[in-house]
Amino acid sequence: MLTSESRSPLAIPPPFLRVPMTAEPLRDPDTPAPAAPTPVMAQYHEIKAAHPGCLLFFRMGDFYELFFEDAQEAAPALDIALTKRGRHDGADIPMCGVPVHTVDAYLARLIRAGFKVAICDQIEDPAEARRRGAKGPVRRAVVRVVTAGTLTEDGLLDARRHNYLAGIAEAGGEFGLAWLDLSTGAFSLAPTAETSLAADLARIMPGEILLPERLLARPALYEVFGDWKPALTPLANPRFDSEAARRRLSRICCVG
Numbered sequence: 001m002l003t004s005e006s007r008s009p010l011a012i013p014p015p016f017l018r019v020p021m022t023a024e025p026l027r028d029p030d031t032p033a034p035a036a037p038t039p040v041m042a043q044y045h046e047i048k049a050a051h052p053g054c055l056l057f058f059r060m061g062d063f064y065e066l067f068f069e070d071a072q073e074a075a076p077a078l079d080i081a082l083t084k085r086g087r088h089d090g091a092d093i094p095m096c097g098v099p100v101h102t103v104d105a106y107l108a109r110l111i112r113a114g115f116k117v118a119i120c121d122q123i124e125d126p127a128e129a130r131r132r133g134a135k136g137p138v139r140r141a142v143v144r145v146v147t148a149g150t151l152t153e154d155g156l157l158d159a160r161r162h163n164y165l166a167g168i169a170e171a172g173g174e175f176g177l178a179w180l181d182l183s184t185g186a187f188s189l190a191p192t193a194e195t196s197l198a199a200d201l202a203r204i205m206p207g208e209i210l211l212p213e214r215l216l217a218r219p220a221l222y223e224v225f226g227d228w229k230p231a232l233t234p235l236a237n238p239r240f241d242s243e244a245a246r247r248r249l250s251r252i253c254c255v256g
Helices: 039-049 068-078 100-112 126-131 197-204 213-217 219-227 242-253
Strands: 055-060 063-067 083-088 091-099 117-122 140-146 165-171 174-181 186-192 208-212 232-235
Touching (some): 039 055, 055 100, 068 091, 068 100, 213 219
Antiparallel strands (some): 055 063, 165 174
16 A cells, blocks of 8 residues: 555656646647737727727827727728728727818718717827836827717808707606707707607707617607617716706806
């Protein structure tokens, strides 16, 4: 009978022969590991993740560039070339871009096509970034989100009509409708109802409609919202809480 003292040293493999028992498949040593994203691409992904549902215009020198799915959607809408820039996860990165000095014309086309655009600018001068000795990319941040109802530039507006941003809310079983033209400051509000909402919207013709997500599930409003689908911007239900709105107004107007 062998004891622990007399057991052959070959019975237990030495550490360099032991294979860890894991669920991860063994990777072919000849296949290179995916390269880590560059600092600029890491910055892009962080900013993009914070603005879902928007095309991200990412400032790179004299151009706003779009990457990945944003580029694939924007290129045909703008009738510009879809190219590539670098690689990510082993694949080419789709890319397209527009010059900064003509960005308004491209924004107008995208907004008319139903897109929302987040404008990400460089918020420090590249020379300053070099002087501070930072190893990371130039600081960038989204300075504006452009939607159909938030246009204020003359070049993006139709001078023949108002461009209203409308909001629909429900409280106490009743509906309210508000509409604002940011370019002129004109603001109105009125009661409405499920039965009259379609006519009210047709009268003011808003460029964008904010509404709580729960209203999209209201069967009586399916047809109404179906007609306005490109203009709808659903928001989380708590954004339309009456008490929260009262507190915000009190804080803004400095009243108790």
